[in-house]
Amino acid sequence: MAGAVAASDFQGATHLVPFEEDNLQYGKTVATGPIARLQQQLDTGDVTLTWDDQFGYLPAILKALKVPESSQMLVFSKTSFQRDRISPVSPRAVYFNDDVYVGFVPGSPLLEFSMADPKLGGVFYGFENVRTNRVKFVRTDNCLECHAGAKTMGVPGHLIRSFATDDRGVADLLSGGELITHRTPLEDRWGGWFVTGQHGSQRHRGNLVGAEAFARQQTEPNFAGNKTTLADLPPPFDVTRYLEPTSDIVALMVMEHQAHMHNFLTRLNYEATLQLKAYGHCNYIKSPLEAFLRYLLFVEEAPLKEPVTGSAEFARDFVAEGPRDSQGRSLREFDLKTRLFKYPCSYLIQSESFQALPPELKTRIYRRLEEILSGEDQSETWQRLTAEDRKAIREILVATLPDLPKSWKR
Numbered sequence: 163m164a165g166a167v168a169a170s171d172f173q174g175a176t177h178l179v180p181f182e183e184d185n186l187q188y189g190k191t192v193a194t195g196p197i198a199r200l201q202q203q204l205d206t207g208d209v210t211l212t213w214d215d216q217f218g219y220l221p222a223i224l225k226a227l228k229v230p231e232s233s234q235m236l237v238f239s240k241t242s243f244q245r246d247r248i249s250p251v252s253p254r255a256v257y258f259n260d261d262v263y264v265g266f267v268p269g270s271p272l273l274e275f276s277m278a279d280p281k282l283g284g285v286f287y288g289f290e291n292v293r294t295n296r297v298k299f300v301r302t303d304n305c306l307e308c309h310a311g312a313k314t315m316g317v318p319g320h321l322i323r324s325f326a327t328d329d330r331g332v333a334d335l336l337s338g339g340e341l342i343t344h345r346t347p348l349e350d351r352w353g354g355w356f357v358t359g360q361h362g363s364q365r366h367r368g369n370l371v372g373a374e375a376f377a378r379q380q381t382e383p384n385f386a387g388n389k390t391t392l393a394d395l396p397p398p399f400d401v402t403r404y405l406e407p408t409s410d411i412v413a414l415m416v417m418e419h420q421a422h423m424h425n426f427l428t429r430l431n432y433e434a435t436l437q438l439k440a441y442g443h444c445n446y447i448k449s450p451l452e453a454f455l456r457y458l459l460f461v462e463e464a465p466l467k468e469p470v471t472g473s474a475e476f477a478r479d480f481v482a483e484g485p486r487d488s489q490g491r492s493l494r495e496f497d498l499k500t501r502l503f504k505y506p507c508s509y510l511i512q513s514e515s516f517q518a519l520p521p522e523l524k525t526r527i528y529r530r531l532e533e534i535l536s537g538e539d540q541s542e543t544w545q546r547l548t549a550e551d552r553k554a555i556r557e558i559l560v561a562t563l564p565d566l567p568k569s570w571k572r
């Protein structure tokens with residue numbers, strides 16, 4: 163599949179990083195991210211979760227973790243942990259914000275959480291969604307069986323797939339090998355997912371359940387596309403079992419950008435940590451760093467051929483977060499005409515995960531970024547960034563990143 167995880171992201175090395183060994187100690191290190199912090203507040207009684215008769219603790223947890231309900235996306239392929247419960251009549255819902263991902267299957271007592279921990283990268287929790295007065299997020303490494311491997315750059319991380327499925331949601335494993343990222347052309351995305359939102363004549367594999375649907379797509383392109391809400395599909399399941407009537411196309415595109423970005427940050431963090439321990443510097447991370455910059459700056463993004471429109475709620479909730487510069491500009495603003503974002507530089511540069519990278523590595527990233535954004539580096543690789551793009555991104559970063567070197571302020 164074109165545009166999936168490029169082998170060059172890590173010089174083809176997708177081997178598992180030895181993250182359990184002495185220098186990284188993944189399993190023994192305490193997580194410090196939003197879920198660990200919420201658990202502390204729950205233990206001290208500073209926060210309590212309200213039980214909902216239909217959804218259990220889900221709405222209260224989303225609220226406490228500031229994960230917007232509008233980010234809901236539904237996946238029906240039997241590809242994840244609770245696959246026996248997941249199917250086109252009972253899809254799994256996924257919700258997310260900048261550092262937390264939540265999995266919910268109606269009727270299942272298990273809520274699943276993955277998150278981008280500033281130190282550890284991908285960390286996984288289960289949560290028993292039954293009424294109790296001692297709610298508990300349980301960190302578990304069982305999830306790494308799938309969530310740490312070649313698809314996640316060899317580190318504990320996040321997965322987004324696209325498979326053709328049969329009527330029951332069983333994935334045809336030959337129909338999609340790689341992780342979906344912002345580089346993946348739309349026509350290869352969303353197999354096994356429901357998708358709401360407008361995308362014109364651009365085709366995708368969402369909303370196609372079973373071989374017949376895939377065959378019909380050949381003669382009647384987009385017969386299942388361009389649906390505003392799930393009720394327009396109509397889906398083979400009961401929409402009222404979910405918090406929202408959408409599985410938003412823009413939320414999907416954002417998450418696909420973000421998940422690989424998180425994996426990349428984790429891998430860079432581990433590599434730099436290991437090199438710093440071994441050599442006292444991380445100067446050997448050269449080509450992965452360039453690959454990271456290409457991903458950060460969207461230079462290999464699959465272009466949109468026509469505009470995309472998702473739910474107004476998700477767009478509003480997503481753009482509302484995060485810092486703006488004095489002209490009101492934010493890296494979270496959407497373009498959605500020819501590309502995902504108005505300013506092609508990942509908003510995750512402002513995240514805790516990026517900010518927690520080893521300072522030696524961050525210095526190197528900032529140095530290269532300055533060369534590219536100032537226009538000093540005019541090489542072919544960065545040609546998709548116009549002089550205007552570079553200037554705007556540079557100005558937004560200067561206004562919103564407190565730890566940029568002084569040379570940027572000139």
Ligand code: HEC
Nearest residue numbers: 237241242243263264265274275276286287305308320321
């Ligand atoms: C059998 C393989 C498998 C196992 C085991 C597994 N997952 Fe996943 N997970 C997936 C796949 C594949 C996806 C991509 C979405 C999909 O297909 O449902 C995913 C996606 C997710 C997501 C959405 C964001 C992300 O991180 O990719 C969450 C949250 C998640 N899993 C949590 C968990 C937790 C918690 C566990 C352990 C209790 C777990 N998973 C175990 C395969 C697995």
